[in-house]
Amino acid sequence: MTSDSARLEAPAKINLTLHVTGRRPDGYHLLDSLVVFADLGDVIDMTGGANLSLTVSGPFASGVPTDQRNLVWRAAEAAGLTGAIKLQKNLPHGAGIGGGSSDAAAILRHAGRPDLAPGLGADVPVCLRPEAQRMTGIGAELTALVGLPAFPAVLVNPGAHLPTPAVFQALERPDNAPMTKLPGEDQDLTGWLDWLALQRNDLEAAARHLAPVVGEVLATLQAQKGARVVRMSGSGSTCFALFEQASQATAAAKWIGNAQDDWWVRAVTCNPNGPRRVGVS
Numbered sequence: 001m002t003s004d005s006a007r008l009e010a011p012a013k014i015n016l017t018l019h020v021t022g023r024r025p026d027g028y029h030l031l032d033s034l035v036v037f038a039d040l041g042d043v044i045d046m047t048g049g050a051n052l053s054l055t056v057s058g059p060f061a062s063g064v065p066t067d068q069r070n071l072v073w074r075a076a077e078a079a080g081l082t083g084a085i086k087l088q089k090n091l092p093h094g095a096g097i098g099g100g101s102s103d104a105a106a107i108l109r110h111a112g113r114p115d116l117a118p119g120l121g122a123d124v125p126v127c128l129r130p131e132a133q134r135m136t137g138i139g140a141e142l143t144a145l146v147g148l149p150a151f152p153a154v155l156v157n158p159g160a161h162l163p164t165p166a167v168f169q170a171l172e173r174p175d176n177a178p179m180t181k182l183p184g185e186d187q188d189l190t191g192w193l194d195w196l197a198l199q200r201n202d203l204e205a206a207a208r209h210l211a212p213v214v215g216e217v218l219a220t221l222q223a224q225k226g227a228r229v230v231r232m233s234g235s236g237s238t239c240f241a242l243f244e245q246a247s248q249a250t251a252a253a254k255w256i257g258n259a260q261d262d263w264w265v266r267a268v269t270c271n272p273n274g275p276r277r278v279g280v281s
C-alpha cells in the first residue's frame with residue numbers, strides 16, 4: 001500500500017432496540033435505540049489520485065450504484081477526497097444493518113470530517129464510532145454506553161428489500177414508550193439479555209406487513225436453541241437472535257443456513273468496544 005492508500009472497514013450496525021417515540025413536523029421520527037456493531041462488514045480500499053472513481057465488488061455488488069447515488073461517493077465528494085475507491089459489498093443493502101451509512105461513515109472518519117455525517121443520512125452519525133451507543137432524536141444525538149458485554153448473535157436476511165421511508169410510513173403510531181431504564185455497568189450478559197428481551201423494535205409490525213417473510217425469519221430465529229432475544233434490526237429486513245454462548249450462535253446459523261439456502265445467515269459477535277477486525281464473509 002502506498003502512503004496515500006488506505007483500507008477502511010465498515011461494520012454492520014445492529015439496532016438491539018429501536019423504539020419510535022414521536023414524529024417531527026418534517027416527517028422524521030424520534031427514536032430511542034441501542035446500537036452495536038458486528039465483526040462483519042464492507043471493506044473500502046482507497047488509492048490516491050486526481051479524480052474520484054468508484055468500483056463495487058463482492059457478493060452484494062449487484063445493483064449498487066457507482067456514482068452520486070452512492071453514499072460513499074457523496075461522502076467523498078463532500079469531504080473533498082479524490083482517487084479510486086474500491087468498495088467490497090459484503091453486507092446486504094437496504095437491509096436495516098446500515099451498509100451504506102457505515103460505508104459513508106468510514107469515508108468521513110478517514111477524511112477527518114465527522115461534521116458532514118448528519119447531512120448524509122440519519123444513520124451515518126452513529127456509524128462514525130462503531131461502538132455501543134444510545135441513539136436518540138432522529139439519530140444524531142448519541143451517548144456512548146459502557147458496561148455492555150459482547151453479544152454472540154446470528155444475523156438473517158431473507159433477501160427482501162425494505163425501503164426505510166416505506167417502513168416508517170407504514171408505522172401505525174409514532175408515539176411509543178422509550179426504552180426502560182438501562183442496566184447498570186455491573187450487569188452481566190444474562191442480565192443484559194433479560195433486559196433486552198423486554199424492549200422492542202417498533203418498526204417490526206410495519207416491516208412484517210410490507211414483507212411477510214420477516215415474520216418467518218423471526219419465527220425461525222425464535223425456534224433456535226438458546227435464542228434469548230429475537231428482533232429485527234433497523235427498518236429490516238435483517239433480523240437477529242442473541243445467545244449466551246458463541247457455540248449456540250454458530251449452531252443456529254448452521255441449522256438455518258441448511259434449512260433456507262436462499263437466506264443470508266451469519267454468526268457474529270457484537271463487541272461493545274467495536275469489532276477488533278471486520279470479517280468479510
Ligand code: C5P
Nearest residue numbers: 027028029121122123138139164165168
Ligand atoms: O436520513 P435517511 O435518508 O437515512 O432517512 C431515510 C428515510 O427514513 C427518511 O426520509 C424518513 O422517511 C425515514 N426516517 C425517519 N426518521 C428517522 C430516520 C429516517 O422517518 N429518524
